[in-house]
Amino acid sequence: MAVKQAVYVLPDSANAREDFEWLRTEVEGAGGEATVFSADMVDTWSNDALVEEFRRSREEAYAALAVDAEKVARRFAGARRKAVASPTRRLLQQFQERLAGIERIDFFGSAGRDRVVASIRQIEDRANAGAREHRSTGNSDGPTSFNGSLWVTRPRPGVDRMSSAWLIRRFIDPNARFDFVAHREQAPKDSVPFDMFGVDFTHHGDSCTFEFLCERFNLAEPALGRIAAIVHDLDLKDGRFGAAEGPAIGAVIDGLRLAQPDDAELLSEGITLFEALYRAFEQAMRTSGPRRVARTATRKRSANRKRG
Numbered sequence: 001m002a003v004k005q006a007v008y009v010l011p012d013s014a015n016a017r018e019d020f021e022w023l024r025t026e027v028e029g030a031g032g033e034a035t036v037f038s039a040d041m042v043d044t045w046s047n048d049a050l051v052e053e054f055r056r057s058r059e060e061a062y063a064a065l066a067v068d069a070e071k072v073a074r075r076f077a078g079a080r081r082k083a084v085a086s087p088t089r090r091l092l093q094q095f096q097e098r099l100a101g102i103e104r105i106d107f108f109g110s111a112g113r114d115r116v117v118a119s120i121r122q123i124e125d126r127a128n129a130g131a132r133e134h135r136s137t138g139n140s141d142g143p144t145s146f147n148g149s150l151w152v153t154r155p156r157p158g159v160d161r162m163s164s165a166w167l168i169r170r171f172i173d174p175n176a177r178f179d180f181v182a183h184r185e186q187a188p189k190d191s192v193p194f195d196m197f198g199v200d201f202t203h204h205g206d207s208c209t210f211e212f213l214c215e216r217f218n219l220a221e222p223a224l225g226r227i228a229a230i231v232h233d234l235d236l237k238d239g240r241f242g243a244a245e246g247p248a249i250g251a252v253i254d255g256l257r258l259a260q261p262d263d264a265e266l267l268s269e270g271i272t273l274f275e276a277l278y279r280a281f282e283q284a285m286r287t288s289g290p291r292r293v294a295r296t297a298t299r300k301r302s303a304n305r306k307r308g
Contacts, residue, residue, distance in 0.1 A: 001053060150177045
């Protein structure tokens, strides 16, 4: 938040200080001058006044986004589902990205977020319904549509990219090939990007890429639900599922990334890890019956729960 000309404030936290230090480096690299400091007070602003100003600014942003989202939700309310599936999905992603941008700087739980989430959820339900109807006509992006495709993602894969690559090869495209690009604009023309900003197969709302792929391709095996819970907790770090295996799997993946400098080999080892995990869960469920998890991979959090 700008409090006067060329003076900007953030709450005093490790992340905020790191953000300012990166900004200072960029400013100085461009030939300018910048100073980062911690202050007990800023001119006549009290802490309470600063907090309220942060909240007011975010409330305005939430309100503007809600108006836009509600307008789109009303526009598609009476339209044929399969006719609006694709444009609705694109608009949904735009709204989700705008919401995430506001949430990143909503440090004090400003009012108005629930209204936005409710509107975006209506659009998401509409997009999912349209996609289901589109699939039922035989015009879907089903698994057979991707046989032998080149799937590209960002370098240095972590838990979501490893698990998603395994899921793709196991259930969606058995002959999938994988490669790495820094940005989606660098992806080859006929490739299928995943877990990258601004592409279809990536995070949507509060679902990680693995969860979205499960939902998109109607993959609902109990073993996949357990894996999805682990991937979600590790990737989004919100502890929604409280997966008991999460810390151990996270430590293994951290070790793989430290031990393997080659991205292709790293992804291959990650795929092997999740294949082993899937088989272990499947075996356990065959011998003892399906294990119940707190929530399935596709179940959404309540609208009034704010991400930590």
